[in-house]
Amino acid sequence: MIRTQNIDKYLGGTKILDNVSINVEGGSIYGLIGPNGAGKTTLIKCLVGIYEPERGNTLICGEDILKNTSIKGRIGYVSDFQYFYPNFKIKDMVEFYRNTYPMWNEERFKNLKKVFKLDENKKIKYLSKGMKTQLSILVNLSIMPKVLILDEPTSGLDPVVRRQVLNFLVEEVSLNDTTVLISTHNLGELEQICDHIGIIHEGRVLMEESIDELKTRVRKIQVAFKEDIPEEIKTNKDILRIESVGKVYQIVANDNIDDLIEEIKKHNPILLETIDMSLEEIFIYKMGGEGYVFEDIAL
């Protein structure tokens, strides 16, 4: 439903995106994550046709976004910074969307408006950051998007509205089969709603995977031995981090832990089990494996 193929994008003479290919299945929620400056917003701008990549292309619903621009009418885009006309009133902005998007749904708009409680006579320039984001989400849900792309949509929202917005996204997918791509640093909330995640770092895709598979694959190992931890285990090259409380060690290993577990078993541990990791923990360790410093972070 959303597919990029080998995108390279340069800004100010610097290569910001390097051979980026992602694939978002129809009717799913995809979380795009990565450190500050990784290239998430740049990629999103390529997805919605604001940027033209130097190489590669973007297909939305099978159509090339730069060649068949009519598909833009079915894309909702909540940007990280709202570029509304400052002197417009909210009602003018709504009118603009109502007249521009062919699938605008008045009933939906009225229902959503009750939740967002925005004063339609207020000028855009007098809205807070969170209010502008609310307005953007309101109009972009009212256009009945086939594809909804949101760049850090919840960062300025209060906890109540944030929860409502996340519920809307899940509802949107289940009722209308919309495809949602969301970029955020809030991995806790992403974990609750996403089916897949893509991690981008220094302009390259590090991994793309379903959350369920990722959480099954990447787990902590908790282990204890009668004596101290064997040196061969301690220095195993697949281990990203070891912490201990007394004789009990928690080990975070690189990706597939099965080999390491087999290795541990050879040393007759008195305790050996695996523990779930949150998406945030997985992300931090994964970035640590990429040389992104995490030594001082207490997890």
Ligand SMILES: Nc1ncnc2c1ncn2[C@@H]1O[C@H](COP(=O)(O)OP(=O)(O)OP(=O)(O)O)[C@@H](O)[C@H]1O
């Ligand atoms: N117009 C521009 N000209 C030159 N460089 C740019 C421009 N816009 C962004 N960049 C650079 O591109 C890189 C990626 O920026 P981008 O905004 O895509 O990152 P991001 O992953 O969205 O970051 P964040 O999480 O901080 O919002 C950064 O190094 C940024 O400085």
